[in-house]
Amino acid sequence: MTVKELQLKATEIRTSIIEMLLEAGSGHSAGPLGMADIFTALYFEVMNIDPNKPDWADRDRLVLSCGHICPVLYATLAYRGYFPRSELMTLRRYGTRLHGHPHNLALPGIETSSGPLAQGLSQAVGMALAAKMDDKKWRTYSVLSDGEHNEGQLWEAIMFAGKNKLNNLTAIVDRNNIQIDGFTEDVMPLEPLPDKYRSFGWYVLEIDGHNFNEIIAALRHARAVFEKPTVIIAHTVPGKGVDFMENDYRWHGKPPKADEAKIALRELRTLRGKIIGEHE
Amino acid sequence: MRYLTDLASSFSNLIPPRDGFGEALVELGKINQNVVALTGDLLESTRVQAFAEKYPERFVEMGVAEQNMAGVAAGMSFAGKIPFITSYAVFSPGRNWDQVRVSICYSKANVKIVGAHAGISVGPDGATHQALEDVAITRVLPNLVVVVPTDSIEAKKATLAIAEHVGPCYIRFGREKNPVITTEKTPFILGKALPMISGDDVTVLANGQMVARAIEAAKRLSTRDISVGVVNVHTVKPLDQKTIINVAKDTGAIVTAEEHQKIGGLGSAVAEVLGEHFPVPMERVGINDTFGESGEPNTLMDHYGLAVDDIIKAVERVLERKHAR
Numbered sequence: 200m201t202v203k204e205l206q207l208k209a210t211e212i213r214t215s216i217i218e219m220l221l222e223a224g225s226g227h228s229a230g231p232l233g234m235a236d237i238f239t240a241l242y243f244e245v246m247n248i249d250p251n252k253p254d255w256a257d258r259d260r261l262v263l264s265c266g267h268i269c270p271v272l273y274a275t276l277a278y279r280g281y282f283p284r285s286e287l288m289t290l291r292r293y294g295t296r297l298h299g300h301p302h303n304l305a306l307p308g309i310e311t312s313s314g315p316l317a318q319g320l321s322q323a324v325g326m327a328l329a330a331k332m333d334d335k336k337w338r339t340y341s342v343l344s345d346g347e348h349n350e351g352q353l354w355e356a357i358m359f360a361g362k363n364k365l366n367n368l369t370a371i372v373d374r375n376n377i378q379i380d381g382f383t384e385d386v387m388p389l390e391p392l393p394d395k396y397r398s399f400g401w402y403v404l405e406i407d408g409h410n411f412n413e414i415i416a417a418l419r420h421a422r423a424v425f426e427k428p429t430v431i432i433a434h435t436v437p438g439k440g441v442d443f444m445e446n447d448y449r450w451h452g453k454p455p456k457a458d459e460a461k462i463a464l465r466e467l468r469t470l471r472g473k474i475i476g477e478h479e
Numbered sequence: 480m481r482y483l484t485d486l487a488s489s490f491s492n493l494i495p496p497r498d499g500f501g502e503a504l505v506e507l508g509k510i511n512q513n514v515v516a517l518t519g520d521l522l523e524s525t526r527v528q529a530f531a532e533k534y535p536e537r538f539v540e541m542g543v544a545e546q547n548m549a550g551v552a553a554g555m556s557f558a559g560k561i562p563f564i565t566s567y568a569v570f571s572p573g574r575n576w577d578q579v580r581v582s583i584c585y586s587k588a589n590v591k592i593v594g595a596h597a598g599i600s601v602g603p604d605g606a607t608h609q610a611l612e613d614v615a616i617t618r619v620l621p622n623l624v625v626v627v628p629t630d631s632i633e634a635k636k637a638t639l640a641i642a643e644h645v646g647p648c649y650i651r652f653g654r655e656k657n658p659v660i661t662t663e664k665t666p667f668i669l670g671k672a673l674p675m676i677s678g679d680d681v682t683v684l685a686n687g688q689m690v691a692r693a694i695e696a697a698k699r700l701s702t703r704d705i706s707v708g709v710v711n712v713h714t715v716k717p718l719d720q721k722t723i724i725n726v727a728k729d730t731g732a733i734v735t736a737e738e739h740q741k742i743g744g745l746g747s748a749v750a751e752v753l754g755e756h757f758p759v760p761m762e763r764v765g766i767n768d769t770f771g772e773s774g775e776p777n778t779l780m781d782h783y784g785l786a787v788d789d790i791i792k793a794v795e796r797v798l799e800r801k802h803a804r
Contacts, residue, residue, distance in 0.1 A: 312582070313581075318550050324554060325551035325557070326555070332515070355542075356547050
């Protein structure tokens with residue numbers, strides 16, 4: 200896909216995220232909007248997958264470790280053809296397959312169950328290790344939040360992946376600087392995060408998480424790294440695309456109300472127009 | 480006394496049950512390429528060493544990181560492996576209970592959790608290392624099978640059985656040498672309680688090393704013309720409700736015996752079944768809502784109420800209640 204097509208796809212996904220959250224009446228806004236570009240790049244450009252065969256043994260895997268941003272995963276999977284887009288509006292409702300936090304047995308394309316933070320990276324590491332044992336060529340991707348790095352389990356997994364030189368593993372850190380109680384550097388400082396990863400034996404890339412050229416280049420670069428797992432620290436703007444949500448930690452864990460959603464959707468329509476205009 | 484199954488002619492052969500696990504793991508390595516073993520820096524004492532030496536490419540040293548171990552195992556299982564994760568029961572499924580709950584049980588990951596050094600008989604290491612709550616915290620988890628084998632031969636059979644079972648399983652062993660009471664011919668069916676001694680007056684439902692003690696209690700009581708049945712309830716979940724209700728109907732009095740807290744373990748599980756389906760007088764032998772301490776294994780077993788005499792006293796109490804009805 201061209202950058203323009205990817206940008207438009209990400210905008211559609213952001214629009215669905217707002218609509219889903221409004222309909223659900225609960226859920227997280229900022230993280231999903233901030234990660235729409237990266238999920239679009241992964242599912243529409245980088246990962247070797249087949250939505251018609253979600254259990255295909257040689258597929259690339261994506262493990263969402265920070266389960267609370269699942270609206271972006273659900274919307275991306277629906278746009279990619281894993282299940283009907285109409286189902287997005289059932290998010291968090293009784294009888295839905297789109298649970299508040301993802302469940303591997305509920306929906307095609309969901310590799311693990313996540314919610315309790317830091318459990319995803321360990322599972323991604325397990326998949327990558329199994330692939331190495333069997334000499335399989337598929338890759339494992341894991342999306343992590345920055346706040347998630349407060350958890351001890353994450354560092355156990357980081358240490359283990361470094362020890363085992365899992366170069367078939369790419370972790371993507373959503374470095375949006377917010378968590379529930381405030382800015383990450385106030386709640387529990389993470390910096391120097393790149394140095395921490397390097398000292399655990401990882402190859403580190405830092406990118407603008409909204410620049411498709413950088414996102415795709417980094418994801419491809421990671422495939423060419425020998426002897427080390429790669430972490431892509433993606434600097435993202437929480438709430439990206441919706442002005443009043445951007446960079447405001449209060450939007451971490453709540454959905455828009457009807458009037459707020461109206462403004463958000465209008466902004467996203469304007470954004471769509473701008474993207475088309477810019478590429479004319 | 481009438482034996483209902485094959486039992487060893489004497490109970491003088493003492494072997495740690497974990498030895499049976501280690502042997503089974505090597506056998507599994509041979510017959511199933513997908514079996515892998517992970518340990519949290521406890522290679523020798525969890526008896527993974529023989530597997531690790533024979534199949535180094537399928538052994539993973541995790542370091543002292545039980546939470547990561549549970550998650551890595553789940554991930555490996557999603558890629559087709561059958562991981563056995565080994566540590567002490569206080570750490571796995573103790574310390575990593577949330578990972579066991581979500582990464583393994585909720586996701587139906589085909590992971591086998593092996594908890595070594597369970598029970599008060601861990602001895603000198605003291606209370607921190609004596610898992611007395613592990614059955615309680617595992618049996619509440621949906622999708623999880625919970626097994627407490629009685630001796631090394633049964634531990635071997637149980638290990639082979641849980642590898643066959645597709646889905647998460649927890650198996651626990653004590654540290655010490657225990658009497659080998661079963662034989663190669665004794666049946667083992669996952670989820671099926673095994674009646675060992677026939678009795679008319681009362682039935683003792685036991686697991687782990689308490690089965691041997693229950694049989695010893697039955698022997699001593701038979702000299703007083705008290706007929707005590709013994710059932711080996713090696714699988715705590717899924718619990719064999721049918722057999723438990725049947726023996727309650729047959730004898731009208733039940734004693735449970737386990738090396739675990741009374742709260743939440745086998746005794747609780749049996750009480751739940753009988754309370755709902757066929758209430759009869761019942762007594763529980765187990766740890767009485769307390770932590771352990773350092774000491775020699777048998778000293779602790781006696782002090783914390785897990786001796787043969789404690790089973791005998793429980794039988795006497797339950798018979799008094801039965802006859803008072």
